[in-house]
Amino acid sequence: MSQRHPVLTMTAISKIFPGVRALDGVDFRLFPGEVHALMGENGAGKSTLIKVLTGVYGTDAGTITLDGQQVSFAGPMQATAAGVSTVYQEVNLCPNLSVAENIFIGREPRRLGAVNWREMRRRAQELLARIDLHIDVTEPLGSYSLAVQQMVAIARAVDVNARVLILDEPTSSLDADEVAQLLRIMRQLRDDGIAIVFVTHFLDQVYGIADRITVLRNGRLVGEYPTAELPQIALVEKMIGKELDALERLDSEAGRDRAAITAGQPLVAADGLGRTGSVAPFSLTIHAGEVVGLAGLLGSGRTEVARLFFGADRADQGRLAVDGEPTAIRNPVAAIGRGVAFCSENRRTEGLVGELSVRENIILAMQATRGWLRPVPRRKQDELVERYIKALSIRPADPDMPVRNLSGGNQQKVLLARWLITEPRLLILDEPTRGIDIGAKTEIQRLVAQLSDGGMAVLFISAELEEVLRLSHKVVVMRDRQLVAQLDNDDTLDADRVMRAIASGARQEELEKA
């Protein structure tokens, strides 16, 4: 491979943000027909390297050559025109435009100068069918889940005639099936000679597809390695810059005595709770100290269940009881008052206020419950914020940095911190480890286990079955917006059985309930 010429070379790239050296003399080479994984911890500089390449940011030093020509793009549009197509880490399409419009924005099919809408819809449908996505392309993009939006962004990027395709954590909210689809498409494109940059925190995906790996740490290049010559453990050590023992795997944390936990009165009990057009009525109890995992495919209604418990959407059927008392949770204020917290999967639109600082974002929910007349005392703010910056290793550890300047993974941690400081009784986590590096992920999983040991109830949603199985006492399976199974996480439960429940929706699984 190396005897061929690289399609893209970045040499000695540096990028400085006020107070942060995001990239420091980084080299990067990309060859045609390869999948090149760009790896590193949260905040290592992966997204920044990509944005420097596509002209979102200017460089402070270094050169970029594409096909032997030195280039310096003024913006992503120019980069796309030059054959560098990118899916950025945060889906950045227009939620109020239709799916089809989003795919073809800037390059609409035309006839006699006017946009040919029919053609556009047809081609959008075709394109999405290629990745097995069958949705109404005339609906606004914003009405679909984050995962669908991510798929649409990918479809769009794949469709432009690109020589270089860059995917920044494209799989972070996808399920196994969609990931498989995506990897299949990536292989296809690679075989056509397209060079692909792939950023992800999922090591198995890297080892499943990448030909070579470049590792960044703290804005510096650690090295470039053929995948075959870099065992997984060595890769992790290069990423975190120390020996792996600090990261020894969590045992099954759910091994604790379930019978004792579920003996008493449930903390929350949903009885036939539902919302027309969103989730079919379901019944579910969660006890203090219990971790309930929610599994299911994309669009199966996991997030919708969570939103009903939090009052983000209002239930129109059924009853909800907290501590055995019937309660209507009509809005988030009511939910928070009952000790429920909800960490949304969509941190950018439903979680953080990008302009506000890390500190302000962390104390926001706590402040909201106190009301604006009673500000959280500065000393208490400092103490809480400092504690959680440390506990979740948020970097840079600067409480006054606007949160939008943080890397994706670090933003996620800020959102988590916001809810942890409210000391909720029921913590709803929707994809809490999305975009989080392996080190921090283990940290967060350990934290969840600790919190539930301390008596907190947790509703844990994740596309990663392995994670759900490791943490939950009970796994609830959703399919087609219905709750189809509740499985005790005992010794007999494994990923296979959950997968079968997801696939078949076998109601008899419920009978196995102890």
Add this chain to the structure above:
Amino acid sequence: MSTVKARLAPVTGHRLFWPLVVLVVLLAANTVYRPSFLSVELKNGQLYGSLIDIVRLSAPLILVALGMSLVIATGGIDLSVGSVAAVSGAIACLYISEQPDQNSLGAVLTALAIAFGIALLLGAWNGILVAGIGIQPIIATLILMVAGRGLAQLITSGQIITINSEPYKTIGVGHLLTLPFAIIIALAVTLLVAVLTRRTALGMIIEAVGGNAEASRLAGIRSRRITLLVYVVSAACAAIAGFMMTANVSSADGNAVGLWVELDAILAVVIGGTSLAGGRFYLSGTIVGALIIQTLTTSVYAMNIDPQTTLLFKAVVVIAVCLIQAPAFRARFRRRQAPTAPPAAPVEKQKEQVPA
């Protein structure tokens, strides 16, 4: 060269840097035209001078713009401030004009209280339309902008109400502790709004609502109440401005009081660095913005610029201020100057919206 630049960066990069530069340039231009411009003298224990005049005359605009800052920070806008000023001025003047003794302090205070109370109701009306019913702020407040003008004319029966009340006049042209009373009122209200927003959590919560309404809702913020509150505060500020404007001339003209002040206020807020999209707001910037606009108006008269070109002249300066402040414009300018200089962070933010 580059170290000098680096050392100056915290100064030139400050939000207030360019607005202040513009203000200083305007003042300098006036001084060149009329060297006595900067002189301030003490006569009968009262300060006099063009500078004092500018600050005094800008007091109503400062008040209106303070309220407008909060509204804009929530992502809204309040077009009705001029009409609210007219209504409250008219009510106060009408009440005083019907008193046997127009110089009675009690009567004036009652007039102010009634007018102020009605202004609060008008603000609440705006807030309910926006937060309760969900009408877009620009439309919701447009209703009161038009209706309020009519209401003011109804109150004055289409006439100009003239009063002869010393206590009321004081609001506009009186002095206290050597300073014009209007300046003291503006200062007091500024302090009040600053304490209200920055000593409590109100400012942050307003910024959260304006920065990301859905995220704020899901964080448990009662954003409707906050929205209602900022429209009430805005109307309150407009009412005080209305008292000042009518007190200045001891008369209320429902047609003219506060006409177009909403536009000046919006400009002042924008010049001060607060984004019309909502989010972070800067009260100090707003005040500098208001001073710039008043200085402009004063300069136009002082320099005998043809009144017909006044508006054009104003527009040119405002465009200049906005351009200097626009990150994209500055980035282009800087890049041409020094191709290797690192552009400041917000520059990239504006260039293309590709977050994290």
